[in-house]
Amino acid sequence: MSDRKIRVLIAKPGLDGHDRGAKVVARALRDAGMEVIYTGLRQTPEMIAEAALQEDVDAVGLSILSGAHMALVPRVLELLKANGQDRVRVFLGGIVPDEDVPLLLKMGVIGIYGPGTLSDTYVNDIRKTVMAAQP
Amino acid sequence: MDLSQGVLAGDRLTLARTLSQVENGTDEGKLALSELFSHTGKAHLVGVTGASGTGKSSLVNQLARYYRNPVKGVSEPAKVASISTKRASGPAKGASISTERASGPSQGVEPRRVAIVAVDPTSPFTGGAILGDRIRMRDLAGDSGVFIRSMATRGSLGGIASATAAVVQVLDAAGYDLILIETVGAGQSEVDIARLAHTTIVVEAPGLGDDIQAIKAGILEIADVLVVNKADLPGVENTERALRGSLNLAHPLPHRFMHHGKLEVVSGQPMSPDASETIWVPPILRTVALDGTGIPKLADAIANHRAHLEATGGWEQRERGRLQTELDLLLTNRLVESFRARLPAGAYERVLVDMQERRISPSQAVEKLVDGARDMK
Numbered sequence: 001m002s003d004r005k006i007r008v009l010i011a012k013p014g015l016d017g018h019d020r021g022a023k024v025v026a027r028a029l030r031d032a033g034m035e036v037i038y039t040g041l042r043q044t045p046e047m048i049a050e051a052a053l054q055e056d057v058d059a060v061g062l063s064i065l066s067g068a069h070m071a072l073v074p075r076v077l078e079l080l081k082a083n084g085q086d087r088v089r090v091f092l093g094g095i096v097p098d099e100d101v102p103l104l105l106k107m108g109v110i111g112i113y114g115p116g117t118l119s120d121t122y123v124n125d126i127r128k129t130v131m132a133a134q135p
Numbered sequence: 136m137d138l139s140q141g142v143l144a145g146d147r148l149t150l151a152r153t154l155s156q157v158e159n160g161t162d163e164g165k166l167a168l169s170e171l172f173s174h175t176g177k178a179h180l181v182g183v184t185g186a187s188g189t190g191k192s193s194l195v196n197q198l199a200r201y202y203r204n205p206v207k208g209v210s211e212p213a214k215v216a217s218i219s220t221k222r223a224s225g226p227a228k229g230a231s232i233s234t235e236r237a238s239g240p241s242q243g244v245e246p247r248r249v250a251i252v253a254v255d256p257t258s259p260f261t262g263g264a265i266l267g268d269r270i271r272m273r274d275l276a277g278d279s280g281v282f283i284r285s286m287a288t289r290g291s292l293g294g295i296a297s298a299t300a301a302v303v304q305v306l307d308a309a310g311y312d313l314i315l316i317e318t319v320g321a322g323q324s325e326v327d328i329a330r331l332a333h334t335t336i337v338v339e340a341p342g343l344g345d346d347i348q349a350i351k352a353g354i355l356e357i358a359d360v361l362v363v364n365k366a367d368l369p370g371v372e373n374t375e376r377a378l379r380g381s382l383n384l385a386h387p388l389p390h391r392f393m394h395h396g397k398l399e400v401v402s403g404q405p406m407s408p409d410a411s412e413t414i415w416v417p418p419i420l421r422t423v424a425l426d427g428t429g430i431p432k433l434a435d436a437i438a439n440h441r442a443h444l445e446a447t448g449g450w451e452q453r454e455r456g457r458l459q460t461e462l463d464l465l466l467t468n469r470l471v472e473s474f475r476a477r478l479p480a481g482a483y484e485r486v487l488v489d490m491q492e493r494r495i496s497p498s499q500a501v502e503k504l505v506d507g508a509r510d511m512k
Contacts, residue, residue: 005159005287007155029263031258031261032263035257035287036265037269037285038267039269047273050276050277053147053151054147054151054282054283055285056155083148085148
């Protein structure tokens with residue numbers, strides 16, 4: 001591992017207000033030595049893509065518990081791409097039904113981490129994929 | 136891809152990537168900085184500092200909104216209108232719009248391009264950081280005239296990161312004419328921002344300490360503008376009085392007051408007639424960042440301070456001081472680096488062992504290393 005700082009944006013798109021999970025993940029990534037930009041509740045995909053651009057992040061974590069992931073996630077991926085940020089890795093937390101998981105992974109999401117996931121799991125996944133994409 | 140050309144051309148992704156390179160101190164970043172340097176020196180750098188939870192981020196959010204839209208940028212139209220009507224004492228043109236504009240930034244009513252650099256602390260144990268200032272700045276989303284960048288301190292202790300000055304230079308070159316720099320929650324001695332900014336705003340809030348806090352050395356001394364935020368909370372009078380008392384000691388102005396039923400007159404510091412024009416007395420302003428109360432006045436105070444600096448030569452003086460700080464820092468790092476590279480292998484470690492075993496003192500160790508390096512030549 002190089003000593004390059006990994007920068008991660010943690011955002012909650014959509015209208016649900018359950019941000020405990022997002023905060024726990026932010027804290028775990030901090031403790032893993034990453035710089036976490038936390039944007040808070042009720043972000044639109046446009047706001048998330050804009051923040052990801054200004055902050056030049058390596059990864060974006062989306063926490064969605066409202067069931068709107070099949071609408072929000074593709075939109076965020078599309079906007080990141082439109083901004084020239086194809087190399088930004090996107091991961092997902094919250095409540096996602098099993099049948100949606102393969103669809104989301106196919107879209108390019110690197111991982112989906114529901115309740116009960118050990119923090120080591122997503123920390124290692126993020127570190128591995130970010131370093132592979134841009135060491 | 137050439138970073139500096141992309142920055143000058145206004146490409147936001149290139150700007151963001153350049154900021155990362157500069158923050159990480161890479162060779163690419165250094166090259167871009169050198170190429171961009173001749174384009175810097177135009178922006179007004181405004182520092183915003185103060186203790187954690189005083190509302191710095193919310194205040195920065197409101198200020199940026201106001202600069203982007205001087206007429207209706209503040210979310211409290213009724214009060215803003217009444218303040219501006221009172222202040223516009225000149226011949227009104229009749230139109231209500233022109234009266235409102237009178238409260239806009241004195242640089243003109245053109246919306247200004249605003250960059251925000253928000254610094255939050257890095258964990259000394261893990262090197263990680265939570266950068267949470269954007270949470271309060273969601274009003275600015277979608278405005279392409281605003282660029283917000285969060286930075287972690289990465290071990291620096293003065294309230295900003297060591298790369299903050301360089302990041303600000305890139306944003307300056309990119310054409311942002313007002314750059315708001317928000318420090319980490321600063322208690323008493325995080326005063327590096329005063330060496331970087333032209334205008335330093337110190338934000339206080341009611342209930343954070345007594346008048347002894349107000350006369351301690353440090354953060355209050357660097358204020359060009361003092362803001363009591365959360366002015367809708369009880370205790371705001373006490374906070375303001377403590378600050379005013381502290382300021383009066385620093386800038387004694389003539390004043391009269393009743394003491395045991397007798398009128399006392401204190402003449403203040405003897406001043407030459409023109410001294411009152413060269414001395415800037417920091418104004419104390421009340422704001423409520425949540426609803427925007429007091430923001431137009433704060434913007435006026437920032438503009439007044441700039442005008443004052445320009446009229447008194449303080450602008451050049453601060454520029455020079457800032458550049459000197461930067462030069463000294465870079466020079467020190469470079470000299471130490473090249474000095475250590477020239478030392479014979481193991482000399483540094485041997486001296487360190489001698490010190491650890493108390494054979495020589497730290498200052499003797501320095502003598503030994505410097506003399507040793509000189510004898511070698």
